[in-house]
Amino acid sequence: MGLNGSGAVVVGGANGIGRAIAEAFAESGAIVAIIDRSEAVATTALAISAFGIKADVTDYSAMQAAVSSIKSAFEATPIVHVVYAAGMGSGKFGFPFWNLSPADWPRVLDVNLMGAVNTAHAFVPQLLEGKTGSIAFIASIAGQIGSQTDPPYSAAKAGIINFAMCAAKDLAPYGIRVNSVCPGMIQTDLNRSVFQAWNDRQPEDAKMTYEEWGASKVKTVAPLGRWQQPGEIAALCVYLASKHGINITGQTLNVDGGQVMHW
Numbered sequence: 001m002g003l004n005g006s007g008a009v010v011v012g013g014a015n016g017i018g019r020a021i022a023e024a025f026a027e028s029g030a031i032v033a034i035i036d037r038s039e040a041v042a043t044t045a046l047a048i049s050a051f052g053i054k055a056d057v058t059d060y061s062a063m064q065a066a067v068s069s070i071k072s073a074f075e076a077t078p079i080v081h082v083v084y085a086a087g088m089g090s091g092k093f094g095f096p097f098w099n100l101s102p103a104d105w106p107r108v109l110d111v112n113l114m115g116a117v118n119t120a121h122a123f124v125p126q127l128l129e130g131k132t133g134s135i136a137f138i139a140s141i142a143g144q145i146g147s148q149t150d151p152p153y154s155a156a157k158a159g160i161i162n163f164a165m166c167a168a169k170d171l172a173p174y175g176i177r178v179n180s181v182c183p184g185m186i187q188t189d190l191n192r193s194v195f196q197a198w199n200d201r202q203p204e205d206a207k208m209t210y211e212e213w214g215a216s217k218v219k220t221v222a223p224l225g226r227w228q229q230p231g232e233i234a235a236l237c238v239y240l241a242s243k244h245g246i247n248i249t250g251q252t253l254n255v256d257g258g259q260v261m262h263w
C-alpha cells in the first residue's frame with residue numbers, strides 16, 4: 001500500500017471503529033499514534049504497538065500539545081496521515097426532534113464537528129511541511145439523509161462532510177487529500193447507546209434486546225441486510241491513505257450496505 005514507515009494518527013482510536021483503523025494502519029507498516037479521551041487509550045496503544053495520548057478533542061490546546069508529543073515520539077518520521085474517528089451521540093432519541101431540547105445540542109456539535117475542526121487545525125502545519133498526505137473524517141450516512149434518530153448528531157456529521165470538501169480544496173495544491181468515510185450500522189458502544197435511547201422510550205411489551213433490535217433494523221434499512229464491520233471501514237481508510245487513493249479527494253464514501261440509497 002506504500003504506507004510502510006509513514007506516520008499515521010487516529011483520533012478516537014482507543015475503541016470501536018477508530019481502534020480497528022489504528023490496527024489496520026499498523027498492519028500496513030505505518031508508525032501509528034492514537035489520541036482519545038478514554039482510559040482505554042493506554043491499553044489499546046500497548047496492544048497494537050502505537051503511541052497513545054490521552055486528550056479531549058474539544059480542547060484545542062490539548063490537541064496542539066498532542067501533536068507536539070507525537071512529533072517527538074515519531075522522531076524523524078513525519079505525520080502524513082490523520083483519521084478523525086472520535087464521536088458521540090446525544091444519548092436521546094429523536095422522531096421528532098422536539099424529543100430533545102436545544103441544550104442537548106452543544107456537546108454533540110462540539111465533539112463531532114468542532115473535534116474534527118480542532119484536529120484539522122492542529123495537524124495542518126505538520127501536513128503542510130511534508131506537502132503530501134491525507135485526512136479522513138469518519139462521518140456518517142446520518143449526515144446525508146436528514147436522519148431523525150439523533151438530530152444534533154446528524155447535523156454535526158453533515159457539517160463534517162461539508163468541511164471535508166472545503167479542506168480538500170484548500171489542501172489540494174499541497175498534495176494533501178481529504179475525504180469523508182460514512183459507516184451505516186456497526187456494533188460499537190456508540191451504536192448501543194442509540195439502541196438504549198430508543199429502547200428506553202418503548203412500552204414494556206415492545207422492548208427488545210440489542211441483538212433483536214439490530215437484526216430487525218439492518219434488514220429494514222440496509223439493502224444488503226447485514227451489519228458493517230469496523231475492519232471494513234478501516235480497510236477503506238487505509239486504501240484512501242495509500243498510493244491507490246492518490247486521485248481521490250473531497251469525496252464522501254459510504255460503507256453502509258446500501259442504506260443511504262435505500263432511504
Ligand SMILES: NC(=O)c1ccc[n+]([C@@H]2O[C@H](COP(=O)([O-])OP(=O)(O)OC[C@H]3O[C@@H](n4cnc5c(N)ncnc54)[C@H](O)[C@@H]3O)[C@@H](O)[C@H]2O)c1
Nearest residue numbers: 012015016017037038056057086087140183185186188190
Ligand atoms: N457505530 C456506528 O454504527 C457508526 C455509524 C456511523 C458513524 N459512526 C462514527 O464512527 C466513529 C467511531 O464511532 P464508534 O461507533 O467506533 O464509537 P465508539 O464509542 O466505540 O468510539 C468512539 C471513540 O471516540 C472517543 N471519543 C469520544 N468523545 C471524545 C472526545 N471528546 N475526545 C476524545 N475522544 C473522544 C471515545 O472515547 C471512543 O474511543 C464516530 O465518528 C461515529 O460517529 C459510527
